[in-house]
Amino acid sequence: xxxxxWAPETIDIDxxxxxxxxxxxxxxxxxxxxxxEAAQAMIAAVPEAPLIAQANRAFLRRSVRxxxxxxxxxxxxxxxxxxxxxxxHEIAQxxxxxxxxVYVDIDPVAVGHSREILDGNERALAIRADIRDPxxxxxHPDVLKLIDFGQPVALMIVxxxxxxxxxxxxxxxxxxxxxxxxxxxxxxxxxxSGEGRSPAEWDEASAVYKRTxxxxxxxGRAEITQLFDxxxxxxxxIVWVPEWRPDSSHAFEDVERAIxxxxxxxxx
Amino acid sequence: xxxxxxxxxxxxxxxxxxxxxxGLAVFARAWAKAVTGTSYLPVTPAQLxxxxxGLTVRLVEALHEEPFSLRRGYQIGSDLVAAHIASxxxxxxxxxVIELRLLRDLGLSPAGPPTAASAGSPDxxxxxxxxxxxxPGDDLRDRMARxxxxxxxxxxxxxxxxxxxxxESIRRAAMVAREQAEHALxxxxxRFRHQATHDPLTDLPNRALFAExxxxxxxRDGRSGRRLGVCFVDLDGFKMVxxxxxxxxxxxxxxxxxxxxxxxxxxHLVARMGGDEFVILVEDTTCTDDVLKVADAALAAVxxxxxxxxxxxxxxxxxxxxxxxxxxxxxxxxxxxxxxTLHWAKSSGKSRWALFDPERNERExxxxxxxxxxxxxxxxxxxxLDYQPxxxxxxxxxxxxxxxxxxxxxxxxxxxxxxxxxxxEETGLIVRLGSWVLAEACRQARRWVGLSxxxxxxxxxxxxxxxxxxxxxKEVTGLLREHDLPPDRLQLEITESAMMNTxxxxxxxxxxxxxxxxxxxxxxxGTGYSNxxxxxxxxxCELKVAGAFVEGLRAPATEPxxxxxxxxxxxxxxxxxxxxxxxxxxGVETATQAxxxxxxxxxxxxxxxxxxxxPPSLVDALL
Ligand SMILES: C[S@@+](CC[C@H](N)C(=O)[O-])C[C@H]1O[C@@H](n2cnc3c(N)ncnc32)[C@H](O)[C@@H]1O
Numbered sequence: 062x063x064x065x066x067w068a069p070e071t072i073d074i075d076x077x078x079x080x081x082x083x084x085x086x087x088x089x090x091x092x093x094x095x096x097x098e099a100a101q102a103m104i105a106a107v108p109e110a111p112l113i114a115q116a117n118r119a120f121l122r123r124s125v126r127x128x129x130x131x132x133x134x135x136x137x138x139x140x141x142x143x144x145x146x147x148x149x150h151e152i153a154q155x156x157x158x159x160x161x162x163v164y165v166d167i168d169p170v171a172v173g174h175s176r177e178i179l180d181g182n183e184r185a186l187a188i189r190a191d192i193r194d195p196x197x198x199x200x201h202p203d204v205l206k207l208i209d210f211g212q213p214v215a216l217m218i219v220x221x222x223x224x225x226x227x228x229x230x231x232x233x234x235x236x237x238x239x240x241x242x243x244x245x246x247x248x249x250x251x252x253x254s255g256e257g258r259s260p261a262e263w264d265e266a267s268a269v270y271k272r273t274x275x276x277x278x279x280x281g282r283a284e285i286t287q288l289f290d291x292x293x294x295x296x297x298x299i300v301w302v303p304e305w306r307p308d309s310s311h312a313f314e315d316v317e318r319a320i321x322x323x324x325x326x327x328x329x
Numbered sequence: 330x331x332x333x334x335x336x337x338x339x340x341x342x343x344x345x346x347x348x349x350x351x352g353l354a355v356f357a358r359a360w361a362k363a364v365t366g367t368s369y370l371p372v373t374p375a376q377l378x379x380x381x382x383g384l385t386v387r388l389v390e391a392l393h394e395e396p397f398s399l400r401r402g403y404q405i406g407s408d409l410v411a412a413h414i415a416s417x418x419x420x421x422x423x424x425x426v427i428e429l430r431l432l433r434d435l436g437l438s439p440a441g442p443p444t445a446a447s448a449g450s451p452d453x454x455x456x457x458x459x460x461x462x463x464x465p466g467d468d469l470r471d472r473m474a475r476x477x478x479x480x481x482x483x484x485x486x487x488x489x490x491x492x493x494x495x496x497e498s499i500r501r502a503a504m505v506a507r508e509q510a511e512h513a514l515x516x517x518x519x520r521f522r523h524q525a526t527h528d529p530l531t532d533l534p535n536r537a538l539f540a541e542x543x544x545x546x547x548x549r550d551g552r553s554g555r556r557l558g559v560c561f562v563d564l565d566g567f568k569m570v571x572x573x574x575x576x577x578x579x580x581x582x583x584x585x586x587x588x589x590x591x592x593x594x595x596x597h598l599v600a601r602m603g604g605d606e607f608v609i610l611v612e613d614t615t616c617t618d619d620v621l622k623v624a625d626a627a628l629a630a631v632x633x634x635x636x637x638x639x640x641x642x643x644x645x646x647x648x649x650x651x652x653x654x655x656x657x658x659x660x661x662x663x664x665x666x667x668x669x670t671l672h673w674a675k676s677s678g679k680s681r682w683a684l685f686d687p688e689r690n691e692r693e694x695x696x697x698x699x700x701x702x703x704x705x706x707x708x709x710x711x712x713x714l715d716y717q718p719x720x721x722x723x724x725x726x727x728x729x730x731x732x733x734x735x736x737x738x739x740x741x742x743x744x745x746x747x748x749x750x751x752x753x754e755e756t757g758l759i760v761r762l763g764s765w766v767l768a769e770a771c772r773q774a775r776r777w778v779g780l781s782x783x784x785x786x787x788x789x790x791x792x793x794x795x796x797x798x799x800x801x802x803k804e805v806t807g808l809l810r811e812h813d814l815p816p817d818r819l820q821l822e823i824t825e826s827a828m829m830n831t832x833x834x835x836x837x838x839x840x841x842x843x844x845x846x847x848x849x850x851x852x853x854x855g856t857g858y859s860n861x862x863x864x865x866x867x868x869x870c871e872l873k874v875a876g877a878f879v880e881g882l883r884a885p886a887t888e889p890x891x892x893x894x895x896x897x898x899x900x901x902x903x904x905x906x907x908x909x910x911x912x913x914x915x916g917v918e919t920a921t922q923a924x925x926x927x928x929x930x931x932x933x934x935x936x937x938x939x940x941x942x943x944p945p946s947l948v949d950a951l952l
Contacts, residue, residue: 146370
């Protein structure tokens with residue numbers, strides 16, 4: 062019997078998961094042997110991989126703080142990953158308890174874990190969805206339960222789009238999500254760039270991720286800038302993530318090698 | 330204020346943070362720097378430093394606590410982990426930085442020169458009372474070592490617990506996710522299976538599921554004398570509903586009918602086979618009656634009034650029923666039989682059930698087999714003609730012969746026309762078969778003309794279709810020419826009813842043929858309306874009186890009924906003669922009949938008394 066389109070896939074934990082590798086880089090133990098093995102292969106290719114992941118996670122933290130300070134109280138975090146240290150709802154709700162957060166991820170284990178963490182938190186929930194199907198996210202009853210699209214929303218797409226192929230038109234996907242947002246909403250986005258690294262390094266890194274559930278598709282600064290179409294970039298614009306409103310000047314030693322490029326934009 | 334190392338530390342009033350001066354911040358910054366990057370810390374550098382300053386104060390307090398307590402070190406270690414400084418590197422660098430800098434940065438270095446014991450004795454740090462009494466510096470070093478040991482233990486324990494907790498929770502998440510995926514898959518499979526096995530409109534089981542269940546009945550045990558029943562239900566005039574009220578109303582009606590049927594059929598499986606066809610499977614019947622009850626209930630259920638589109642509507646259904654032992658039949662046999670039976674119910678007036686009857690089915694099958702075998706049989710020459718004498722009642726002369734077609738069926742033997750002419754008429758083969766008969770009869774007639782100048786005419790029955798056909802005149806003309814046959818040696822018989830119903834064209838056909846000199850006879854006269862008026866206008870030369878009248882002459886002439894028949898015949902004969910028609914009596918079987926016919930002036934006769942149908946060679950002998 063052929064599996065119908067709407068039947069879900071089964072969980073394959075024998076394959077490295079990008080979400081759990083990321084957790085490993087951040088120092089977490091929400092991972093399995095296959096994930097650690099792939100993460101170590103990545104470290105062999107790019108020794109600063111853990112620092113790079115941490116720098117991206119710190120960008121996420123700083124951008125959430127910025128957004129709460131800017132008055133946003135609704136967060137739609139797509140590609141939210143395994144909830145580990147410094148989750149969006151923890152940061153936002155610590156600053157403004159009324160903040161609502163919806164986590165969206167394609168990885169069922171990440172979503173399962175998110176639900177466990179969020180049990181009892183009425184202002185945060187997690188759904189499983191694919192950013193490549195933005196309508197499903199925007200129409201999802203759980204999303205609508207916590208997010209009022211008539212009010213400003215912080216759309217977080219941090220360290221996700223490098224898992225989306227060009228054929229899936231990331232600019233259009235972001236555009237579709239943007240079209241649902243009220244003026245005064247924000248986009249916080251980062252993604253792996255192809256810059257600052259030798260082709261050999263990239264080849265090795267790509268080879269590692271080919272074995273995972275999410276192969277890599279890096280993009281240059283120009284393409285990443287395009288993702289912000291329709292948004293007005295806040296200072297300092299699109300930069301290596303450690304350079305985005307750093308807490309202190311000595312945060313990351315060699316920003317050129319930070320891989321992740323990102324920024325925050327405001328919808329007029 | 331600089332801490333006085335010589336003073337006994339006061340375990341209760343721990344020194345405040347400001348007591349350590351700038352050294353505290355310097356140390357905390359160094360510590361923060363050392364652990365940054367060992368794992369992700371969800372705080373700003375300033376927050377980290379502040380946190381570590383707090384821990385530093387607690388370290389110092391622990392160093393000076395009296396009595397020295399292991400618990401403090403454990404707690405500091407586990408607090409580090411709780412603050413997410415939680416990695417092997419985090420621990421290593423922490424110990425390194427404390428050991429290297431804590432005392433120095435905070436100005437806690439033991440005052441005065443190190444004692445001899447502390448400088449060189451291997452047990453300088455043991456702190457044991459037997460080491461010759463340690464000075465305050467030695468005591469501090471001693472305490473530092475023990476403190477670091479407990480910090481490391483507390484840290485390692487907390488890190489291990491955290492790791493185990495995280496492992497447990499991610500495994501649980503994976504398990505839950507897997508269970509959910511499997512559940513969803515099962516559910517979607519169930520949904521898929523439901524969709525694949527149910528009709529989307531009525532949600533009744535569909536043809537596939539029915540076939541499966543029916544097959545199941547046969548698989549379970551075909552030999553233990555079990556029986557089954559099937560009702561094949563079809564709505565009467567459903568197309569009309571669709572056509573007049575629209576498809577949507579039709580669909581609505583089907584949904585209601587389905588609901589009623591399901592209720593009417595009780596525990597038995599009701600499936601929608603498509604369109605307005607439903608089927609009920611009655612398993613484990615004990616006798617035919619069991620199914621008849623279900624069928625009655627189904628008919629009653631269907632008959633209930635419906636409201637469709639605000640309009641009250643009534644429909645009926647016809648049902649074909651099969652009930653038989655499971656052994657010796659197959660699912661497809663059962664369904665075929667049910668379908669056939671449904672047609673019987675329909676053709677006998679609808680709104681009823683019919684029960685399968687194997688004998689009737691057998692007959693229909695044979696008819697079907699015959700009708701489908703006929704074209705090839707005609708090609709292969711399986712048909713032939715017998716001839717029955719038509720004899721003059723005046724002098725016993727052989728006037729003519731009637732050609733009677735036979736089918737020498739390879740399996741069934743010689744078949745008489747009543748077995749297959751009707752079928753040929755249904756299928757339309759009658760035209761080709763009729764042509765063959767006509768041609769063969771002409772050929773034979775011509776042969777007899779060659780044999781004798783007293784050769785009989787050959788009388789051939791024409792079917793209505795032939796009479797109406799535009800090519801009849803041409804066909805006959807062609808045959809006469811081909812065989813050089815005198816036209817009066819050919820007689821064409823048409824039935825009275827055919828004659829009545831013929832259109833102008835057919836009359837024209839007959840007139841042209843009569844003009845050629847071909848004899849035209851009315852067959853079976855007296856069985857139809859016997860309207861004599863048309864005989865005047867038609868080019869007919871002979872009436873063949875149906876055997877039914879002649880039959881009456883068999884009885885003794887004293888019987889009133891027989892007398893009546895004789896009178897009718899006599900009237901008929903005289904009337905015919907008035908119209909200049911000759912009369913031939915059919916079905917004459919006895920000499921008495923012949924005598925009485927002769928007495929009333931009948932011209933000729935045909936029947937067993939004068940000769941049965943025979944092959945042409947036997948006719949030769951009569952010439
Ligand atoms: C590197 S993690 C980023 C986590 C978090 N946003 C952060 O920056 O700290 C990337 C996450 O994106 C998810 N992801 C990848 N492709 C996705 C897609 N097509 N739709 C939704 N999530 C996706 C992965 O499962 C993974 O959990």
